[in-house]
Amino acid sequence: MSQHQIKQQYLDYQRGDPVEAYVAWRQGDCEGRLLVVDFEFASWWLANEPVVPLTALYLCSDGQVHCAVVSADLDASEKDAASQMGRWAQQYKLLVVRLGAILPLMQTAIPKPWGQEIWFTGVEERGVCAFGDDHASALIPQLQAVLPGDAYGAAGLPLVLLKILDPSADDVTGDLYFEMHEEKREVYVVTHVDRTAWPDGVGAIRYGFAEDKIKAAGNEQAFREAYLEAVQAYEAVRRQIDEGDSSARLLSQERELRLEMDSFTHMRPLATGDVVVVPLRMPHSLQHGVRTIEFQTPVYERKILSFAQRVLTQDHWDTAQALPDMRLTPPSEQTFEQLDAAAGIRCERIVDFEDFEVRRLVVEAGSEFLLEAAQSYSLVILVEGEIHIEGLSFGPEQAFILPAGALLAGAFGPLVALQALPRS
DSSP states (O other): OOOOBOOOTTEEEEESOHHHHHHHHHTSOOTTEEEEEEEEEEOTTSTTOOEEEEEEEEEEETTEEEEEEEOSOOBOOSSSHHHHHHHHHHHHTBOOEETTOOEEEOOEEEEETTEEEEESSOEETTEEOEEEOSSSEEEHHHHHTTSSSSTTOOTTSOOOEEEEEEEOSSTTTTOOOEEEOSSOOEEEEEEEEOTTTOTTSOEEEEEEEOHHHHHHHSSHHHHHHHHHHHHHHHHHHHHHHHTTOOOHHHHHHHHHHHHHHHTTEEEEEEOTTOEEEEOTTOOEEEOTTEEEEEEEOSOOOOEEEEOSSOOSSOSSOOHHHHTTTOOOSOOOOOOOEEEOOOTTEEEEEEEEOSSEEEEEEEEOTTEEEEEEOOSSOEEEEEEESOEEETTEEEOTTOEEEEOTTOEEEEEEOSEEEEEEEEOO
């Protein structure tokens, strides 16, 4: 039960659904007032959806609405609503949001056996991302629960997943799982190729299968069976090593069988700026030392075909199960659709999935730059250059959410940015 000490003339208190309380509150004269709403929040991304008590804060001041969410017992002692909201924000490092403003996306590092992922919008058991910065922040799903409308994404539903893949530069160790997805669509944009791993600056992604191997097998079914046999031979040795047998004989056998298994696959070269569209059921594995920005459907789902390390997240590989449905050859590479843009700006749609699209914007110095989010929010991440807007600054690999109905305009550049627009 709340222990708030909040009896002030400028303050209104309620319990229940925060958005419903806010909508009713706005029907009256709320200028210069502060609404406090205690509610129970279900952590929908966790098993059994555990409930935590939270408090929503709404301030109406000078014709604008600001809101925040907090988990604390509050003591109201300031002389007016704005001062009290400021006091709580300082005391609890609250992100106080002016409705309609852009919000920075904080980074959350997720360790991986091959390196790390850096999340901006992830909400799941492995990690929960936040809006804000090191000085003031709010977990994305908790803040969404108190924001009226769906301008920053619908409460209870994940945003398009934005992250950076940052594999180690070490050969084999830095190679990602060779995996495929049945629900999750992905697009990668290469931002850096480590020259200690790839001296000529051209890295790679394992992407589908080798056409010469398919032809040599005679037909696709025979190829699939031969590939499965090669994977299972390697997996048997891999498991012996994972269980502690590191004899020279076994390590030599592991390398020989891994090379044989990998010979079935196709390696696509990658340089900085390249785009990789990963359609459903396309086996793929980003290789060591190739750093990318990734947008993907926000579901945790995959089938692991092979991995040259111990798999920590499950006790089996999914090769046999995936075999009948996996695509063998990549789709033909298409030129990007050029969209209308102002002088000094190139805007291209680099992927057009059913659930979201991604655009790349290249802005020359001093060009009039316009970004808008129409029916839904959009996610923006800088690849090169800087943006200074609304008192905030964003540089390479920094991101923000542009709420639905918002417009970001001004003279910017030079810069390169990526913008994801979901389809509701």
